[in-house]
Amino acid sequence: MSTNSDADKTLELYETSSLFLEMWVRLKRNRRAIFGLFLVVFLILVALFANVIAPYDPVQIALKDSLKEPNLAHLMGTDVLGRDIFSRIIYGARASLIIGVVATSISVVIGVIIGAFSGYYGGWLDSLMMRITDIFSAFPFFLLAIAIMTFLGPSLLNIFFALGIVGWTNYARLVRGQVILVKESKYIEAARSIGAKDRRIILRHILPNAIAPVIVYTALNIGGVILAEAGLSFLGLGVRPPAPSWGSMLAEGKDFIFNASWLVVWPGVAIFLTVLGYNLLGDGLRNALDPRLNLRRIK
Amino acid sequence: MLKGKGRWYLVIAVLLAVALILSGCGPNAALTNGDKPNGATPVDGGTFRFGMISSPSALEPAFLEEINGIQIGKELYDGLVKYDPSSLEVMPGIAEKWDYSADKKVIKFHIRDDVKFHDGTAVKAQDVLDVWNRLAAKDTLSPVAFPLEPIVGFAEVNSGEAKTISGLKKIDDFTIEVTLRDKNAAFLTSLGHPAVSIYKIESALKAGKDFGRPVATPETLIGTGAFKFVKWNSDQDVTIEKFDDYYGTKAHVDRVVYKIFNDESTALNEFRAGNLDYVDMLPPGQRKSIIKEFPDQAINQTTLTTQFIGFNLNKAPFKDNVNLRKAIAYALDPQSIIDTVLEGDSTMSNGPLPSTMPGYDKDLKAPKFDPAKAKEYLALAGYPDGKGLAPIQYAYNFNQENQKIAEAFQGQLKEIGIQIELRNMEWGSYVKAMQSGENQMFRVNWVADYPDPANFLNILYSKSQWGMNNVIFYSDPVVESLLTQGLEETDTTQRMDIYKRIQELVVEDQPAVWTFNPNYLRLFGKKVHDLTISALDHKDMRTVWLSK
Numbered sequence: 029m030s031t032n033s034d035a036d037k038t039l040e041l042y043e044t045s046s047l048f049l050e051m052w053v054r055l056k057r058n059r060r061a062i063f064g065l066f067l068v069v070f071l072i073l074v075a076l077f078a079n080v081i082a083p084y085d086p087v088q089i090a091l092k093d094s095l096k097e098p099n100l101a102h103l104m105g106t107d108v109l110g111r112d113i114f115s116r117i118i119y120g121a122r123a124s125l126i127i128g129v130v131a132t133s134i135s136v137v138i139g140v141i142i143g144a145f146s147g148y149y150g151g152w153l154d155s156l157m158m159r160i161t162d163i164f165s166a167f168p169f170f171l172l173a174i175a176i177m178t179f180l181g182p183s184l185l186n187i188f189f190a191l192g193i194v195g196w197t198n199y200a201r202l203v204r205g206q207v208i209l210v211k212e213s214k215y216i217e218a219a220r221s222i223g224a225k226d227r228r229i230i231l232r233h234i235l236p237n238a239i240a241p242v243i244v245y246t247a248l249n250i251g252g253v254i255l256a257e258a259g260l261s262f263l264g265l266g267v268r269p270p271a272p273s274w275g276s277m278l279a280e281g282k283d284f285i286f287n288a289s290w291l292v293v294w295p296g297v298a299i300f301l302t303v304l305g306y307n308l309l310g311d312g313l314r315n316a317l318d319p320r321l322n323l324r325r326i327k
Numbered sequence: 328m329l330k331g332k333g334r335w336y337l338v339i340a341v342l343l344a345v346a347l348i349l350s351g352c353g354p355n356a357a358l359t360n361g362d363k364p365n366g367a368t369p370v371d372g373g374t375f376r377f378g379m380i381s382s383p384s385a386l387e388p389a390f391l392e393e394i395n396g397i398q399i400g401k402e403l404y405d406g407l408v409k410y411d412p413s414s415l416e417v418m419p420g421i422a423e424k425w426d427y428s429a430d431k432k433v434i435k436f437h438i439r440d441d442v443k444f445h446d447g448t449a450v451k452a453q454d455v456l457d458v459w460n461r462l463a464a465k466d467t468l469s470p471v472a473f474p475l476e477p478i479v480g481f482a483e484v485n486s487g488e489a490k491t492i493s494g495l496k497k498i499d500d501f502t503i504e505v506t507l508r509d510k511n512a513a514f515l516t517s518l519g520h521p522a523v524s525i526y527k528i529e530s531a532l533k534a535g536k537d538f539g540r541p542v543a544t545p546e547t548l549i550g551t552g553a554f555k556f557v558k559w560n561s562d563q564d565v566t567i568e569k570f571d572d573y574y575g576t577k578a579h580v581d582r583v584v585y586k587i588f589n590d591e592s593t594a595l596n597e598f599r600a601g602n603l604d605y606v607d608m609l610p611p612g613q614r615k616s617i618i619k620e621f622p623d624q625a626i627n628q629t630t631l632t633t634q635f636i637g638f639n640l641n642k643a644p645f646k647d648n649v650n651l652r653k654a655i656a657y658a659l660d661p662q663s664i665i666d667t668v669l670e671g672d673s674t675m676s677n678g679p680l681p682s683t684m685p686g687y688d689k690d691l692k693a694p695k696f697d698p699a700k701a702k703e704y705l706a707l708a709g710y711p712d713g714k715g716l717a718p719i720q721y722a723y724n725f726n727q728e729n730q731k732i733a734e735a736f737q738g739q740l741k742e743i744g745i746q747i748e749l750r751n752m753e754w755g756s757y758v759k760a761m762q763s764g765e766n767q768m769f770r771v772n773w774v775a776d777y778p779d780p781a782n783f784l785n786i787l788y789s790k791s792q793w794g795m796n797n798v799i800f801y802s803d804p805v806v807e808s809l810l811t812q813g814l815e816e817t818d819t820t821q822r823m824d825i826y827k828r829i830q831e832l833v834v835e836d837q838p839a840v841w842t843f844n845p846n847y848l849r850l851f852g853k854k855v856h857d858l859t860i861s862a863l864d865h866k867d868m869r870t871v872w873l874s875k
Contacts, residue, residue, distance in 0.1 A: 089738030091660075094667035108612075108668055109735055178753060264725040269749050270734045280727060283612030 061312020067305025134192025139199020147207030206238030251306030387539025713744025
């Protein structure tokens with residue numbers, strides 16, 4: 029690969045750039061990834077400015093407006109309690125985003141810590157932690173989340189906890205593998221030989237070089253977490269009602285699918301676009317960060 | 328009459344029924360095209376294909392507690408008495424007549440001499456005694472032994488101290504004497520519950536745990552009803568067949584096949600395809616379009632069910648604050664919820680009894696939606712415009728309908744300044760939370776076991792049922808003594824007056840907001856005639872017939 033002239037050019041270009049700049053340059057070339065990024069940014073803006081965009085209070089019931097078809101006053105119609113679907117979709121974006129980000133962050137933090145220690149120290153610590161990881165990952169992701177939510181009851185904090193606690197195992201494995209790979213490198217040996225402490229080696233040298241796959245997996249995973257939240261809410265185990273959530277909107281609307289299809293179409297579209305956005309972005313990031321294309325490492 | 332454990336049912340788990348000794352005016356029943364004056368003469372034969380949603384849990388009488396088990400069980404087994412399928416009046420069953428002693432505590436039942444088990448052997452007094460002793464026994468663990476509770480000696484058998492109920496005697500092969508602890512005007516009515524109906528105990532004992540389960544065979548499951556058991560394919564169907572030696576009026580159809588579905592939409596599609604003669608439950612949210620699709624094939628029956636919002640009277644903020652309870656009652660507008668969420672599938676309730684129950688008082692003055700009055704009462708309660716009132720938790724068992732109703736309540740209470748937090752719970756923990764009194768405010772749905780006001784009032788509002796079925800922890804000395812009188816009074820008119828007085832007192836105390844009397848929409852095929860559905864939600868297979 030090092031003889032490839034294209035690669036040489038890119039190598040030149042990257043020589044002074046950071047990991048993220050490099051990633052961005054690659055990402056820009058991928059049109060689908062940019063579309064994904066656009067969707068994600070759009071979602072974030074909608075969530076941030078929900079109170080400005082939404083024309084109605086999303087929990088205000090008005091039984092006299094029950095099941096109104098989409099019209100000028102209610103762009104996406106109303107549900108059986110007369111609530112404005114458009115406003116609920118907008119506020120639902122906020123719930124989805126918060127849950128996606130917070131629950132994933134919890135998973136990342138737990139997973140990275142456990143993975144890094146396991147991989148770096150090895151031995152019995154590694155065995156112990158990996159067996160714990162095995163135990164957690166032995167439960168199907170969604171079923172474990174259902175069990176935890178049933179036990180704790182529906183609320184936003186509990187969802188963070190449930191989805192965060194069931195999602196960390198893959199991060200731990202991923203990070204452990206990367207750390208094992210990286211810790212044998214010459215530069216780690218060098219760092220160790222000049223007397224760097226373990227903490228410094230892990231934080232300054234190993235993690236930054238092991239983090240790329242974590243970023244990719246995170247982007248892909250947020251979509252999955254949002255989908256899981258929708259699934260939990262669909263089963264009545266998600267956000268505490270009447271707070272809007274796309275999953276509970278779907279569940280509320282499913283009975284009306286034949287005579288008031290707008291109840292399910294809009295939350296369905298919202299979930300679809302969001303998950304699509306994160307997946308396209310994640311795919312793009314994976315290509316952009318693929319270690320086999322990482323020219324710095326080749327050097 | 329007391330019931331053992333608390334038994335709360337979901338709307339679908341409707342329990343049983345019975346007749347009215349007392350009153351000439353039974354609950355109304357819905358009837359298919361048979362009630363047209365020029366109804367044709369019944370034709371015998373054919374197979375009735377019954378679309379049933381969710382499987383019966385058991386066909387053993389001691390475990391007939393949910394509606395699907397009861398639905399099939401009441402065709403397989405007869406009791407001493409039965410209910411008229413439309414009026415729910417008590418009618419002779421295996422017992423052709425009965426007489427009371429002067430103090431009304433001893434009842435002598437005269438059993439017909441022509442009653443046969445499905446295997447052709449005769450039914451005698453000892454069979455009734457054996458079956459009832461087994462039902463009451465501790466080891467049986469029956470959740471529905473309550474009809475026998477008023478009998479002397481029931482408690483001893485139920486606790487395992489005795490083997491046979493002392494108040495139960497055989498006089499001769501066709502006469503039984505039953506001694507009650509106290510006068511009990513509801514006892515005979517409760518005997519219409521299929522839990523106390525008669526089956527051949529020898530074959531049941533031989534079958535052991537398999538009795539009345541899907542592995543049952545016609546050799547082990549031997550009843551006394553107008554239909555006999557053929558087979559039960561687990562989660563698929565249950566087949567029963569006309570019993571030719573039945574002592575009473577014989578059924579018109581040869582067979583009934585109960586086809587079991589897990590969801591309403593699949594059943595509806597089968598009905599559309601012409602593979603069902605009747606479908607029991609319809610998918611929610613589609614009521615209006617279904618009526619449009621089958622305009623002359625829908626049947627609608629108001630059930631003996633009351634749904635209400637219970638207040639925990641042992642807990643703040645409702646303890647000793649009738650004004651707050653009244654404020655909530657005036658702030659809610661159940662009719663608007665019936666029109667939208669329930670698609671018209673319920674009627675407004677005005678008090679503790681459903682409108683189809685004997686003793687129902689249509690003139691009861693329960694609060695009706697009136698926001699101005701609600702605010703007045705809220706101020707009287709010490710929370711003007713809701714100031715100073717912490718958010719109140721409202722608990723309900725989770726399903727989409729309950730959830731939407733809860734959200735509507737929440738919205739309506741917000742209008743007058745009362746904040747409600749919704750707490751949706753899984754069935755088991757919901758029942759536990761209610762019985763342990765940890766909730767402040769909660770949904771209750773009470774379905775009649777038998778058509779007698781005692782089945783509502785004496786159970787839901789008596790202190791003796793605290794923490795079991797009286798989950799609002801209501802108690803009032805005047806009401807309590809009236810409840811006892813109501814059970815003992817044998818003159819129907821006077822008895823119903825007592826129950827009317829009780830209703831007035833309870834409504835004044837407002838320990839609950841009575842919201843809905845649910846009714847159900849069902850579909851039947853074009854060839855179906857004289858299908859009766861009672862207020863207990865029983866569909867009578869003995870009178871229905873199919874035109875060719």
